[in-house]
Amino acid sequence: MSRFSANLSLTFNEVDFLDRFQAAARHPFSAVEFQFPYAFEPQEIRQSAAEAGLAIDLFNAPPGDTFGLAALASPEEFQESIAQAINYAKVLKPKKLHIMAGIADVTSKTTVRYVENIRWAARQLQKLDILVVIEPINHYSVPGYFLHTLEQAYWLIERIDHPNVKILFDVFHIQQIHGNLTRRLREVHGAGLLGHVQVASTPDRHEPGTGEVNDAYIFQQLEELGYEGLIGGEYLPASETSAGLGWLNL
Template sequence: MPQFAANLSLMYTELPFLDRFAAAAEDGFTAVEYLFPYAWDARTLRARLQAHGLQQVLFNAPPAGLGRAAMAAAWDQGERGTAALPGRQAEFRAGVLQALEDAEVLDCPRIHVLSGIVPPGVERESLKGLCVENLQWAAEQAGRAGRTLLIEPINLRDMPRYFLNRQDHAHELLDAVDSPHLKVQMDLYHCQIVEGDVATKLRRYLPTGRVAHIQVASVPERQEPDRGELHYSYLFELIDQLGWQGWIGCEYRPAAGTRAGLGWRAPWLPG
């Protein structure tokens, strides 16, 4: 049976962020994810999780910045990660350490590390060595902290010139880094836009044990997974058949209010 985590950055946006925890719990979610925790004291977020019986299963390392305030503002300033960017190693390391500190407070097992936007005039392949070096260091830190880092292929329509776009490229990075503390975050929305053939990708990669988190949304609108061109009922059944036990993050933008669009979950709720 799929386990769904509410993404509080995209869902329940009709409510202030700190009120979204209660709303997700009221709707039967037992786990949450969101983009970033850095605009809040981690102890405040932990209190919300505990008050509503929720588990934090994922958040992102900062997209840039050397201090918490800069990290909290970086996404809105257009930053999309530094793992593959020359001259940004200090920011990358500071961000990973801050993320691990917050993960300890939030008891969150997984952190997604953003790669960054390939600079104009630079070839993606020329950045691979730097990215591997950064991820090797980061994975070592994560292992010491008892956490797992994730990398995620993201489509170029939503994020032009993003360093990492394909599932095979992500697994090539895992081969190069060679650490049990680095795995893949497989977003089926991004996978469909870039590559298609999603069911075959699931059959290929889930049995490897290297996919630690899945995310879903409809294609092309990135709304509830009961619409669009992907047949999610089939894909959820396939994920079950493959024996995958991880969380599936609902990283979609509700078409007409979060609660009104939750009917798609009905076949997958216990009982």
């Protein structure tokens, strides 16, 4: 089975979203992921995935207008957004849900709100056997994003204190935040917190293998670590998507 999933929010965008499943199925992907499915009915997404023979590995909770809600929204607003995600998840059956933090200063108020909101979501999603993943995002791409280092993610997860929360390790973001990718990858995996992996080239977010990172070495490291999850290609194709899929053979 392929170890890669295609991110259909960014790739195969030469065709309409529901047609991207069939486009991805023509290549060695065993699953797909996407960011925000809420413009479509979950049943039509499920049908497109089933007809293409592709599992759905991950999607994001609703982001609101602030690149995420977890550090900003009241419990009522946040829980309403997660209820919408759960309605989709019951149909789409992903393995993971990425819950975004939002653009917010790191204060005692936003920290407490984030911890309490993510803990609540982790409890609800555990009932569906869906893992919550949280992602440090670099401040070059998203200035002011609340969750912006691995150390912060470790600290928050310790306070959330729920086993259904792990880290989404995005090579594009971690390279720009920290560098030292191999050490950081081993660190997250060794802590038992590696929930999902995404790849894109740095600094331009194009196909893996076209930037400053040796993605083939990262794939090798993941294999040696025994990472059993999929690697999501969340990148902006430099040209037509199919023309740039040589990275699948790295």
